[in-house]
Amino acid sequence: MKYIDEFRGEGPARGLAAAIAREADPAREYRIMEFCGGHTHAISRYGIADLLPASVRLIHGPGCPVCVLPMGRVDSAIELALEHRVMLLAYGDCLRVPASNGLSLMKARARGADVRMVYSTQDALRFARENPGREVVFFAIGFETTTPATAVAVLQAEREGLANFSVFCNHVLTPPAIAHIVGSPAQAPEVAIDGFIGPAHVSTVIGSLPYERFARDHGKPVVIAGFEPLDVMLAIRMLVAQLNDGRSEIENEFTRAVTPEGNLKAQRLVAQVFELRDSFEWRGLGVLPASALQLNQRYRAFDAELRFRLAPRAVPDNKACECGAILRGRKRPSHCRLFATVCTPENPMGSCMVSSEGACAAHYTYGRFRDAA
Amino acid sequence: MSRSRKDWPRPLDFRDGRVDMTHGSGGRAMAQLIEELFLEAFDNQYLRSLNDQACLAVPPGRLAMATDAHVVSPLFFPGGDIGSLSVHGTINDVAMAGARPLYLSAAFVLEEGFPLADLRRIVQSMALAARQARVPIVTGDTKVVESGKGDGVFITTTGIGVIPEGVEISGDRARPGDRILVSGTLGKHGVAVMACREGLEFASHIRSDTAALHGLVAAMIDVAPGIHVLRDPTRGGLATTLNEIARASGVGMMIEEVRLPVSGEVAAACEFLGLDPLYVANEGKLACICAPRDAERVLAAMRAHSLGAKAALIGEVTEDPNCFVQMKTTLGGRRMVDWLSGEQLPRIC
Numbered sequence: 001m002k003y004i005d006e007f008r009g010e011g012p013a014r015g016l017a018a019a020i021a022r023e024a025d026p027a028r029e030y031r032i033m034e035f036c037g038g039h040t041h042a043i044s045r046y047g048i049a050d051l052l053p054a055s056v057r058l059i060h061g062p063g064c065p066v067c068v069l070p071m072g073r074v075d076s077a078i079e080l081a082l083e084h085r086v087m088l089l090a091y092g093d094c095l096r097v098p099a100s101n102g103l104s105l106m107k108a109r110a111r112g113a114d115v116r117m118v119y120s121t122q123d124a125l126r127f128a129r130e131n132p133g134r135e136v137v138f139f140a141i142g143f144e145t146t147t148p149a150t151a152v153a154v155l156q157a158e159r160e161g162l163a164n165f166s167v168f169c170n171h172v173l174t175p176p177a178i179a180h181i182v183g184s185p186a187q188a189p190e191v192a193i194d195g196f197i198g199p200a201h202v203s204t205v206i207g208s209l210p211y212e213r214f215a216r217d218h219g220k221p222v223v224i225a226g227f228e229p230l231d232v233m234l235a236i237r238m239l240v241a242q243l244n245d246g247r248s249e250i251e252n253e254f255t256r257a258v259t260p261e262g263n264l265k266a267q268r269l270v271a272q273v274f275e276l277r278d279s280f281e282w283r284g285l286g287v288l289p290a291s292a293l294q295l296n297q298r299y300r301a302f303d304a305e306l307r308f309r310l311a312p313r314a315v316p317d318n319k320a321c322e323c324g325a326i327l328r329g330r331k332r333p334s335h336c337r338l339f340a341t342v343c344t345p346e347n348p349m350g351s352c353m354v355s356s357e358g359a360c361a362a363h364y365t366y367g368r369f370r371d372a373a
Numbered sequence: 374m375s376r377s378r379k380d381w382p383r384p385l386d387f388r389d390g391r392v393d394m395t396h397g398s399g400g401r402a403m404a405q406l407i408e409e410l411f412l413e414a415f416d417n418q419y420l421r422s423l424n425d426q427a428c429l430a431v432p433p434g435r436l437a438m439a440t441d442a443h444v445v446s447p448l449f450f451p452g453g454d455i456g457s458l459s460v461h462g463t464i465n466d467v468a469m470a471g472a473r474p475l476y477l478s479a480a481f482v483l484e485e486g487f488p489l490a491d492l493r494r495i496v497q498s499m500a501l502a503a504r505q506a507r508v509p510i511v512t513g514d515t516k517v518v519e520s521g522k523g524d525g526v527f528i529t530t531t532g533i534g535v536i537p538e539g540v541e542i543s544g545d546r547a548r549p550g551d552r553i554l555v556s557g558t559l560g561k562h563g564v565a566v567m568a569c570r571e572g573l574e575f576a577s578h579i580r581s582d583t584a585a586l587h588g589l590v591a592a593m594i595d596v597a598p599g600i601h602v603l604r605d606p607t608r609g610g611l612a613t614t615l616n617e618i619a620r621a622s623g624v625g626m627m628i629e630e631v632r633l634p635v636s637g638e639v640a641a642a643c644e645f646l647g648l649d650p651l652y653v654a655n656e657g658k659l660a661c662i663c664a665p666r667d668a669e670r671v672l673a674a675m676r677a678h679s680l681g682a683k684a685a686l687i688g689e690v691t692e693d694p695n696c697f698v699q700m701k702t703t704l705g706g707r708r709m710v711d712w713l714s715g716e717q718l719p720r721i722c
Contacts, residue, residue, distance in 0.1 A: 047706020345714035
C-alpha cells in the first residue's frame with residue numbers, strides 16, 4: 001500500500017529503536033503518554049514497547065471517544081430508542097458500549113429498539129430523508145475529528161427542512177482533557193507523565209497552536225504524531241530529545257497532515273453550529289469544565305436532548321476501578337484488581353476496557369502475555 | 374427419468390414468479406417446486422425416488438458428519454452466492470477431519486415473496502458446486518415463512534464423509550514444536566461480502582475465495598497421513614481458529630506477521646474498513662498443524678494444488694499453560710493475537 005507501507009518498515013523501525021536506545025539516559029525514566037486511541041492501537045498492534053529501552057515507558061491515554069462516553073449518556077441513547085421509539089443512528093463502535101443494567105445499544109436492539117449502524121453523517125441524513133414519518137436521531141460522538149461532519153449534517157438538515165432529524169450531541173474536546181490529566185501545578189507530583197504524543201487526526205482539524213499554552217503552562221513537551229508505527233517511534237525519539245534538553249515545546253512530527261492553524265473551514269463549521277458546554281462528564285476522568293460541545297441557540301431545534309427532554313443521568317463508575325489512576329500514569333492495568341478478573345473486553349467495568357483502543361483493553365488484547373511471563 | 378406433468382399444467386414462472394406460502398405447504402405447489410427446481414438441478418438416483426430420506430451405501434471406517442446454517446447477506450456476492458457457499462462450507466467442515474465427503478443434505482427456509490428467479494439461480498449454483506465437488510445432495514426439505522419473517526432464503530446443509538484408515542485429525546492434537554501452515558491468502562471472503570454490502574467501489578473486484586477443500590486435504594493426507602490438526606478459518610478468521618486449537622490442545626502458538634499471506638487489495642480494504650485480516654472470514658482456506666518432519670512435504674503438496682498455490686508456513690506451536698497465541702510483528706515486536714471480542718462482521722456466511 002503506497003503511502004502506508006513507507007511508515008511501517010522494519011528497517012527504519014530498527015534504526016529509530018537504536019537511536020532511542022542510544023539517546024535515552026538509562027539512569028532516568030521517560031514516561032510518555034500517547035493521548036489517542038489510534039496511537040495506542042499502533043503501539044499495541046506493532047509491539048512497539050518491545051523495541052524501546054527499559055527507561056522509556058508508554059502510558060495509554062483516554063483518547064478513545066467510545067471509552068470516555070459516560071454510561072449515563074449511553075443510557076439516554078437507549079431511552080431515545082426504547083422509550084421515545086426513535087430510529088437511532090450510531091457509529092459501529094458505539095453499539096457495544098456498556099450501559100446500565102447490562103444493556104448496550106446492541107442489546108437494546110434485541111429488545112426491539114430501532115438502532116442502525118452508519119458510517120457517516122451523510123448516511124444518517126439519508127435515513128431521515130427516507131423515513132419522513134419517523135423521528136431519526138444521530139448519536140454523535142467523538143473528538144474534534146468527527147465534530148465537523150456533525151456540523152455539516154445539521155446545516156444540511158436545516159437547508160433541506162428535515163424536521164424529523166436531530167442530534168444527540170456528545171462531542172468532546174481534546175486540549176481540556178490533556179490539561180485535566182496533568183492537573184494544576186499543585187497536583188504535579190501526583191502525575192507520573194513526562195511528555196505527550198499529541199493527537200494525529202484531531203490535530204489535522206484544530207492544528208498545533210491549541211497545545212502551545214498547555215506546553216507552556218504545564219512544562220510538558222508535546223509531539224504531534226501520525227498514527228503509523230514509524231510516526232510513533234519518531235515522536236518518542238523527539239520527546240526523549242526534548243526531555244534530555246529540558247525543553248517543553250510543541251513539535252510536529254505529522255507535518256504531512258497537520259499545520260499550526262489546522263483546518264480553518266472545519267473550525268468555522270463547528271463554530272457556526274456548536275457552543276461550549278459548561279461541563280461534561282468523561283468516563284474515567286469525571287466532570288470536566290468546558291470540555292464538550294452542544295448545539296448553539298441558532299440550531300437548538302436539532303438538539304435531541306431538548307426535543308425529547310432527556311434528563312441528565314449520572315452513573316458512578318465501579319469503586320474498585322483504577323481507570324483514573326491508570327490514565328494519570330500512576331498505575332498500570334495489571335495493578336487494578338478488576339483487570340482480567342471481572343473486567344474484560346466482554347464485560348468491561350471501567351472506561352479503559354470499553355473499546356480495543358482503551359488502555360486496559362489494549363493491554364488485555366495485545367499485551368497480557370507480558371504479565372504471565 | 375419420466376415425470377408426469379399433468380398435475381401442474383403450467384410450469385413454474387421463473388421469470389416473474391415469487392415464492393408463496395403454498396410452496397411450503399406440502400401440497401401440489403410444493404411438489405411442483407421440488408420437481409421443477411430441486412430435482413431438476415440436483416438430479417441424482419437418491420432424490421429421484423422422492424422418498425423422505427435417502428438410503429445410502431457407506432464404506433467401512435469412521436464417519437465424519439457436519440452441519441452448517443447459512444444466512445449470508447447479500448445472497449449474491451463477488452465470487453459466489455449463498456448456494457455455492459452452503460455446499461462448500463459443509464464439505465469443508467467434513468473434510469477438516471481428513472474425511473472424504475460422500476453426501477450432502479440441504480434444508481431451505483424461504484421467505485414468502487422471494488423471487489423464483491433468484492431461488493433458481495441459487496439452487497443451480499448449489500448444484501454446480503456439488504457436481505464439481507462430486508458430492509451429491511441426496512435429501513432435503515423446504516419451508517416457507519411469512520413475508521418479513523426471513524431474509525429471502527436461509528440454507529442449512531449437512532454432510533457426511535468417511536475418514537481414511539490411520540488418519541486421526543483433531544483440534545486437540547497440536548503439540549509444542551508442531552508447524553503451523555495456511556493454504557493461501559487470508560480474508561478474501563469477508564472483505565468481498567463486506568465490500569459488496571457497503572457498496573465499496575474500490576474493493577468491488579475482490580472475490581470471495583469460497584471453494585471445496587476436500588481435494589486439497591486428500592493431497593495433503595497422501596503425503597502426510599499423520600497431520601495433527603486441520604481447520605478452515607471461517608467466521609472470526611485465522612486468529613479465532615488458532616485460539617480454538619491452542620485452547621483445545623493446551624498449547625501456545627507463535628506466528629510471524631511477515632509470513633502471513635495477505636493480498637495487497639485485501640490489506641488495503643481492511644485498512645480502509647478498520648478490519649484486521651487475521652479476523653476476517655475465509656471460505657476456501659485451511660490451517661494445518663503437523664509435526665516438523667511433515668511440514669515441508671505438506672507445504673509442497675499444498676503448493677502443488679490449485680487451491681494451495683500460496684500456502685505458507687506461518688509459525689509454530691509452543692508450550693504455554695496460558696494457551697496464548699502470539700505474533701512477532703513486522704517491526705520485530707511481539708503481541709498477542711487474542712480471541713475476537715464481540716462481532717467483527719455480521720451475516721458473513
